[in-house]
Amino acid sequence: MAILVIAEHDNSTLKGATLNTLAAATQIGGDIHLLVAGSGCQAVAEQGAAAAGVNKVLCVDAALYEHQLAEDLALLVAECGRDYSHILAPATTNGKNLMPRVAALLDVAQISDIIAVESADSFRRPIYAGNAIATVQSLDPIKVITVRGTGFDPVAASGGSAEVVTLSAVSPAGLSSFVSEEVAESERPELTSARVVISGGRGMGNGENFALLEKVADKLGAAIGASRAAVDAGFVPNDMQVGQTGKIVAPDLYIAVGISGAIQHLAGMKDSKVIVAINKDEEAPIFQVADYGLVADLFSAVPELEQKL
């Protein structure tokens, strides 16, 4: 039996989350095939062929898959996936959108957001905003799984030389079409893979004040995140939200600025190696998880920090 991994990409580059997912596949064991479905995605297939552990790349290059619409992609993955023991995708918004649809088409359950592989059919996953860890066994012949990136160190992006096989598209579902997108352009590292993350909360007061964090981020090569309160208040866009219902991060260094530390926020960052909290309220729950807490007004502490780095 072999494992099918669904590549996350933007038609030109293979996204890092795929490498973490390949690491989970490697732990399960067996031949690993990587499905690259997209439009004009040959370069992605080549990058996939170079990733460690990949035995074969299945490339489906068709306009139909340009925007990764779940209705169309699920038909393809369910068709290609029938003969595999496991189908894995990163627990990104793409993976979360696609994989339950695939699972239902195959009449199997999905195991969401795994953080560890116990055996070929048992996996660990956080529940209740990470306040409990469940070990779940799949009883299905095909295990459909999404993988939380922070649970697995990525495999090497280069060194491999898998063969690339071309497959054709399946019939379109004809249910949905792409209208538009607003993609945040940023020179900064991706939030989910950055070595350092600095996040702002409601305490930032407004969107302009995030410039204070940007200056620190520039010096540290950090990505910038936010609490839900900061996003809801319109300070920053939704893709910056860290937490149970936003992005899950586990950088070497996480700096929380003006964030109180609600359980839903902690769910997204408490596996960071070192946590720093800057908050003017010494009772703020964030200090209960912080390695280094600084009780101070952020409007003086953050500029000073930037200067002293």
Add this chain to the structure above:
Amino acid sequence: MKVLVAVKRVIDYNVKVRVKSDNTDVDLANVKMALNPFCEIAVEEAVRLKEANVATEVVVVSVGPKACQEQIRTALALGADRGIHIETDTMPESLSVAKLLAKLVEQEQPGLVILGKQSIDSDNNQTGQMLAALTGMSQGTFASRVQVIDGSLNVTREVDGGLQTLALKLPAVVTTDLRLNEPRYAKLPDIMKAKKKPLDVKTPADLGVELRDHTRLLKVETPPVRQAGIKVASVDELVEKLKNEAKVI
């Protein structure tokens, strides 16, 4: 257009769960339960569609033990018209919930089904997508904006890179993200009125669905607790610690 909303009874989001000492599950005895926050947003969206004369009727459904009727009543107080309780002994897994909902969709023929994107207990984020697959409907997951335009549905979705808008053929399944709307509070007269609204009870057998286990919960554990560290007195001390003790900068 009829709108069907699926709502789940879950632990209140302010409550911190405890794992049972025998590690079989979390302890939900005497814990405050509530309508899943994402489901509340789903109900609100459906009610707003009705207020805007896009929806004609809002039907809420919940799957689970009898106590789920409390959450159906909450949804009725928020403005839904009638409730359906699909009664099961325990909370079935997502695929089973999706199969039950798919049968109900066949009977009720809604133009739109709205679910939460995830429930805050099991954090699965899958039921809506499964329902869409089983019924052959289109899906707009993690929605932050929903508009009916010329018989099709435009859904703006919160995705990793930002926002994406799709046009979906109706009938469609939508799952709600946090910023779709801000749910209203039910007023006392609405809570009283909700008690008189119709609530049907069905069983999986009534719907002709046989439930099967696809997964087994082997154990539930408490994650390693993070110890609080130290308070530093100044920015200088912070920088010094990060450089020389933690060695992360």
